[in-house]
Amino acid sequence: MSEDKKTLDLEVFILDISYEVVGNSPVILIWGIDREGRRILIKDHSFRPYFYFLPYEDADVSEKEIISSIKKISSPRSPITEVSPVSKKLFGREVKAYMVKTVIPEAVREYREKIKDLPFVKEVLEADIRFAMRYSIDKDLAPSTWHVLRLREVSSSGVYRVDGEYELIDIINRNVSSVPPPLRVVAFDIEVYNPRGSPRADIDPVIIIAVMNDKGEIYQFVAEDHNDRDVIQKFVDYIIKYDPDVLVGYNTSLFDLPYLIERAKRNRIVLDISRRKNSEPRQSAYGHISISGRLHVDLYHFAEEISEIKIKSLDYVAEFFGVMKRSERTNIEWYDIYKYWDDPERRKILLKYSRDDVISTYGIAEKILPYAIQLSALTGLPLDQVGAASVGNRLEWYLIREAYKYNELVPNREERPYEPYKGAIVLEPKPGIHENIAVLDFSSMYPNIMIKYNIGPDTFVSDPSECDVIECYEIPGTNYRFRKDPPGFYKKVLETLLKLRKSIREEMKKYSPNSVEYKVLDERQRGVKILANAAYGYMGWIGARWYYKQGAEAVTALGRMIITKAIEIAEKLGLKIIYGDTDSLFLYYDEKKINEFIKEIEEKLELEIKIDKIYRRVYFTEAKKRYVGLTVDGNIDIVGFEAVRGDWTDLAKEVQENVAEIILRTGSVDKAIDYVRRVIRELEERKISYEKIIIWKTITKRLEEYEAQAPHVRAAKILLAKGGRVAIGDKIGYVIIKGSGKISDRAMPYMYATINDIDTEYYIEHQIIPAAMRILSYFGISEKTLRGSKGVKSLFEFTEKRIS
DNA sequence: TCGTGGCGGGG
DNA sequence: GTGTACGCCACGA
Numbered sequence: 051m052s053e054d055k056k057t058l059d060l061e062v063f064i065l066d067i068s069y070e071v072v073g074n075s076p077v078i079l080i081w082g083i084d085r086e087g088r089r090i091l092i093k094d095h096s097f098r099p100y101f102y103f104l105p106y107e108d109a110d111v112s113e114k115e116i117i118s119s120i121k122k123i124s125s126p127r128s129p130i131t132e133v134s135p136v137s138k139k140l141f142g143r144e145v146k147a148y149m150v151k152t153v154i155p156e157a158v159r160e161y162r163e164k165i166k167d168l169p170f171v172k173e174v175l176e177a178d179i180r181f182a183m184r185y186s187i188d189k190d191l192a193p194s195t196w197h198v199l200r201l202r203e204v205s206s207s208g209v210y211r212v213d214g215e216y217e218l219i220d221i222i223n224r225n226v227s228s229v230p231p232p233l234r235v236v237a238f239d240i241e242v243y244n245p246r247g248s249p250r251a252d253i254d255p256v257i258i259i260a261v262m263n264d265k266g267e268i269y270q271f272v273a274e275d276h277n278d279r280d281v282i283q284k285f286v287d288y289i290i291k292y293d294p295d296v297l298v299g300y301n302t303s304l305f306d307l308p309y310l311i312e313r314a315k316r317n318r319i320v321l322d323i324s325r326r327k328n329s330e331p332r333q334s335a336y337g338h339i340s341i342s343g344r345l346h347v348d349l350y351h352f353a354e355e356i357s358e359i360k361i362k363s364l365d366y367v368a369e370f371f372g373v374m375k376r377s378e379r380t381n382i383e384w385y386d387i388y389k390y391w392d393d394p395e396r397r398k399i400l401l402k403y404s405r406d407d408v409i410s411t412y413g414i415a416e417k418i419l420p421y422a423i424q425l426s427a428l429t430g431l432p433l434d435q436v437g438a439a440s441v442g443n444r445l446e447w448y449l450i451r452e453a454y455k456y457n458e459l460v461p462n463r464e465e466r467p468y469e470p471y472k473g474a475i476v477l478e479p480k481p482g483i484h485e486n487i488a489v490l491d492f493s494s495m496y497p498n499i500m501i502k503y504n505i506g507p508d509t510f511v512s513d514p515s516e517c518d519v520i521e522c523y524e525i526p527g528t529n530y531r532f533r534k535d536p537p538g539f540y541k542k543v544l545e546t547l548l549k550l551r552k553s554i555r556e557e558m559k560k561y562s563p564n565s566v567e568y569k570v571l572d573e574r575q576r577g578v579k580i581l582a583n584a585a586y587g588y589m590g591w592i593g594a595r596w597y598y599k600q601g602a603e604a605v606t607a608l609g610r611m612i613i614t615k616a617i618e619i620a621e622k623l624g625l626k627i628i629y630g631d632t633d634s635l636f637l638y639y640d641e642k643k644i645n646e647f648i649k650e651i652e653e654k655l656e657l658e659i660k661i662d663k664i665y666r667r668v669y670f671t672e673a674k675k676r677y678v679g680l681t682v683d684g685n686i687d688i689v690g691f692e693a694v695r696g697d698w699t700d701l702a703k704e705v706q707e708n709v710a711e712i713i714l715r716t717g718s719v720d721k722a723i724d725y726v727r728r729v730i731r732e733l734e735e736r737k738i739s740y741e742k743i744i745i746w747k748t749i750t751k752r753l754e755e756y757e758a759q760a761p762h763v764r765a766a767k768i769l770l771a772k773g774g775r776v777a778i779g780d781k782i783g784y785v786i787i788k789g790s791g792k793i794s795d796r797a798m799p800y801m802y803a804t805i806n807d808i809d810t811e812y813y814i815e816h817q818i819i820p821a822a823m824r825i826l827s828y829f830g831i832s833e834k835t836l837r838g839s840k841g842v843k844s845l846f847e848f849t850e851k852r853i854s
Numbered sequence: 855t856c857g858t859g860g861c862g863g864g865g
Numbered sequence: 866g867t868g869t870a871c872g873c874c875a876c877g878a
Contacts, residue, residue: 442867473869474865491865496868587867594867602868631865631870675864675871690864690872750861760860760875794875816874860874 055203057219061085062092063231064193065295065345066432067182069155070326074128076155078185080218081325081343083231083295088213089325091343092201095217097185098131099158100151101177102138102459109170116170120150123164128157140175140459142508142538147175147459155181175459179450180335186430187454190224194426194433198223210343211293211325228427229570235264235419236294237412238285240306241404243276245388248775251312257391258401259285260408263292268408270401279317282310289323296345296433297323298415300364300407303348303438307331307339338438349411351437352418364410373413379406383801385774424574428581442591445584449596452543461595468592471603474632475610477617479670479677481828483713484628487679488639490648491662492612494579495633496586497544498657499608500601506538506589507598525604526611532604539596540585547582551575609633612655619650629670629677639664663687667714671828678710678825686711691824700742701813702821705729709822719829726822726836733810733818740805743813744783749776761786761797769799786812 062082069078078094105116117133124130132151137144152161162177179187191197201216241258242249255278259271271284289297299306311331314321321330325343334340338348353359353367365381368374380403382390390400426433429444430451436444450460492498499505503523511517511531514524522531532538537545554575561568588594590602613630620627620635623643628636637644644661651659665687668679676690691706705726712722732738747762753776756763765784766776776782783800786793787807793816796809819833826836 440866445867470869476865476870584867587869589867590869591867606869634865673872747861756860792875820873855878857878858876862873863871865870 057200057202059198059200059222060090060216061196061226062090062199063196064191066193066343066434067186067191068340068342069182069185071154071156075153076181078182078218079343080191081212083233084214085231087231089211089293089295089343090214090216091210091212091325092199092216092218093204094185097188098151098153099155099181099184100132100149101158101162101179102136102147102149102175103165104140104145104147104172104175104459105170106172111170116148119168119170120148120165123161125157125160128152128154130161137457138459139457140461142458142536145459173462175462178462179460183430183447187451189221190451191221192225192427192430194228194230194423195225196227196229197221198226209327211290211327212343228424228574229566230423233264233296233419234292234294235296235298235412235415236289236292237262237298237408237415238302238306239299239404239407239411240309241387241391241400242309243388243391244385246773248773249309251309252316256281256310256313258404260404261285261288262408262412263294268405270404272401278313279319282314282317282321283319285310286319286321286323293325294344296347296415296419297341298347298349298411298419300353300367300411300414301348301350302346303338303350307346335435336438336440336443338435340434345432345434347415347419347422347434347437349414349418349437352422353414355441364407364414368410368414371414371417373417374406374410379403379410385801420569421573421576424570425577428574428577441580441584442588442594445581445588446595448581449539449543452546453539456539456542458539463593463595464597466592466597469599471590471599471606473606475613475630476632476674477627477630479629479636479672479674480627481670481672483667483669484636484638484665485667486639487628487665487668488637488644489662489665490635490637490644490659492616492633493658493660494548494582495609495612495657496605497548497582499605499612500585500589501541501544501548502656503604503608504532504534504538504541505601505604506532506540507596507601509533509538509541510598510600525607527607528600528604530600530604540589540601544582544585547578551578551582554578612657615655616651616659619654620647623647623650628668631675634662636668669710669714669825669828671824676824678714680714686714691821698821699745699813699817701729701733701738702817704742705818706821706825709825713825719826719831722822722826723831723835726818726826729818730814730837733813736805736808736810738805740785740800743785743805743808743817744800745785746783749782759794761794764794765797765799768797768802772799772802774799786816 062084065081067080069076078097080092082090082092084090113135120133121130130150130152134149136147136149138147150161158177162174165171166174199218200220200222202219204215204217206215238259238261240256243254243257255273255276257273259281262268271281273281311321320328322328324341329342331339331341339346353362359367359370365376365379369376380399382403390396422433422436426436429436429447431439431447453460509532511522511533514529514531517531517533522533524531554571558568558571586602586605589598591597616635617627620637623646625643625647626638630636648659651657664682665679666682668677670677679687688707688710708725709722712725749766753763753766762782762784766782770776784797785800785803786809787796787798787803788809789796819836822836
């Protein structure tokens with residue numbers, strides 16, 4: 051390494067932070083991009099791993115004795131270089147802790163175990179924070195963000211595929227911008243040969259690898275018959291040549307990359323696609339696959355958390371994002387792929403299919419990456435990990451960063467028993483059709499409750515006599531109290547988040563909605579809101595480091611009190627309440643009174659409530675959590691009915707949606723009945739598209755664990771018996787076929803039946819009629835009416851049933 | 855006929 | 866590997 055080069059200050063957008071052990075010490079590697087678009091690597095040789103332990107407060111040992119007994123366990127491979135007493139906080143309480151520093155990150159685990167067992171040690175803390183994350187937290191260097199770094203250029207080591215290598219001298223300025231530079235993005239997708247159903251990586255070759263880059267170029271690398279050596283090599287060469295910063299795929303962490311790794315091994319070639327020469331992709335945090343110096347983003351993780359998408363296959367997700375319609379793409383059943391490969395004519399169709407897949411993947415990436423980048427900057431998780439991490443983990447990393455700033459120790463993860471507690475209020479709806487209804491929502495109710503009542507593990511008072519109502523908030527319906535002062539950890543963090551969101555929204559006003567800056571800020575404020583809203587659920591999650599059941603219980607208790615008070619205020623104003631759930635109220639829309647209501651809520655409850663939407667008509671049955679509404683903008687909302695549930699057929703959803711729409715738009719029950727009869731007739735004549743009658747249900751545990759033989763479990767077992775593979779989380783698509791016996795005995799995976807095999811009576815009886823009756827039964831319509839063809843009454847003959 | 859186990863989507 | 870509330874299905878007593 052040459053030492054004679056001058057230092058320079060460079061603005062750097064951090065892609066990823068990793069480390070490697072060289073010789074006998076760790077080197078932090080910061081992968082980044084500078085303003086000139088150069089891909090660079092910055093090394094920091096100065097950082098060392100450390101962790102803390104807490105001695106028992108009443109331990110009969112001196113500081114000196116403690117330090118010397120820790121030093122005794124030091125081993126030469128990675129010596130303990132420092133043991134020092136430090137003042138820290140744990141759940142807001144001042145504690146005297148000891149910091150233990152060593153050299154090699156891997157040695158932390160070994161020391162953690164040894165120190166934990168020492169008689170004077172109560173607890174070892176922060177020994178499970180990964181080294182690269184430790185660095186990024188301590189230095190406050192968030193990935194996916196620009197920072198100004200003082201660097202010294204060093205000569206190329208020849209090991210990394212970058213435009214420049216540097217040593218970090220100093221951090222000059224942090225978080226200077228969150229507008230990412232133009233990133234080189236490559237989407238990829240593989241097709242594999244599968245003559246036995248599920249492909250086996252040990253014997254079945256990769257046949258096509260498709261890639262699409264940010265210039266819109268698409269390439270397809272094709273195998274020679276059943277030899278995949280060249281196709282994999284061509285893919286590796288392409289990646290090295292194009293040098294993407296981001297490599298995206300769909301389910302690539304669980305399928306494409308593990309498959310490629312195995313095939314490369316079988317072919318004795320190195321899957322050398324990273325920016326560290328001769329290093330292969332490897333399994334990393336949260337099960338995702340990491341590629342040194344590049345960000346591998348598996349888009350499936352983001353699709354997973356979008357509840358509006360019922361079936362999370364690439365084609366459905368692409369359609370949801372408006373990338374490619376399912377009707378316009380080449381569809382091949384996965385179990386037929388090998389047939390298309392073996393037939394020269396049909397191989398062309400397979401190529402088109404692979405092309406459509408990679409275009410879809412790239413299109414989804416364009417929609418998701420801007421949000422993912424902001425989420426990464428916010429939580430401090432590198433872009434390639436942020437998707438794979440659960441919502442709870444994302445918030446947890448944010449909390450860990452905040453804890454560091456407050457000198458708070460990070461609590462350990464603990465195994466705890468599951469303890470249920472009471473949730474929110476759901477009002478009995480007033481059944482019938484109501485006109486002109488405003489839906490009012492408390493803004494961020496739970497985060498605001500946590501702030502206002504200072505709720506958290508550090509403010510909880512276990513003995514109510516310890517703290518009176520002047521010093522403490524009493525939580526109604528519980529005997530819990532929380533100290534008003536000082537502000538607790540959750541309160542501080544949530545206030546930071548809400549302030550941050552406000553300032554982002556202020557900042558947005560400076561830009562045109564079409565500008566890059568505006569869009570970036572919009573993605574960021576969305577991320578902040580989602581993070582803040584996750585705090586309550588996180589506090590009640592037994593796996594959380596900052597778990598606090600009493601806190602979560604207090605939040606829901608206060609939520610119930612607030613909604614109850616809001617109801618009283620509404621009633622006093624003469625506003626009629628139709629329905630309410632958790633933090634929302636459905637009220638008759640009287641503009642003057644509603645405005646008065648909003649004002650009073652603000653004054654009396656010190657909380658903001660806003661009109662979320664106004665329904666021209668909304669229809670409720672007696673059931674909670676389900677209604678259909680026609681908004682003033684002419685949109686139909688269907689909430690809680692089968693139409694929005696994934697476990698009903700598309701046919702039932704369609705019937706219910708159309709019945710709701712006909713009733714809300716025309717007010718004619720006749721028209722709705724005619725429509726249902728028409729659908730029944732079409733089904734009996736088997737003129738309905740087969741796809742619409744497939745029932746999709748998720749396998750949520752191992753098949754042996756199911757006690758009842760539900761239809762989807764039976765179908766899954768058939769799949770398995772035919773050589774397919776069934777994993778937890780798989781959606782099983784099945785149809786009910788003709789025959790005798792129980793329904794579950796007649797469940798058949800959809801690919802093993804056709805429209806002519808199906809039991810039409812089952813679909814009429816269990817899908818079409820119930821879906822329609824959920825809405826129509828209120829109007830006195832019977833099942834017979836739907837099946838028959840007699841004349842029917844109009845809506846106006848049922849006016850006596852109308853509540854409004 | 856009713857209670858139970860199991861499941862999923864949304865406020 | 867966020868929470869509880871809710872409605873519905875199939876099944877079996």
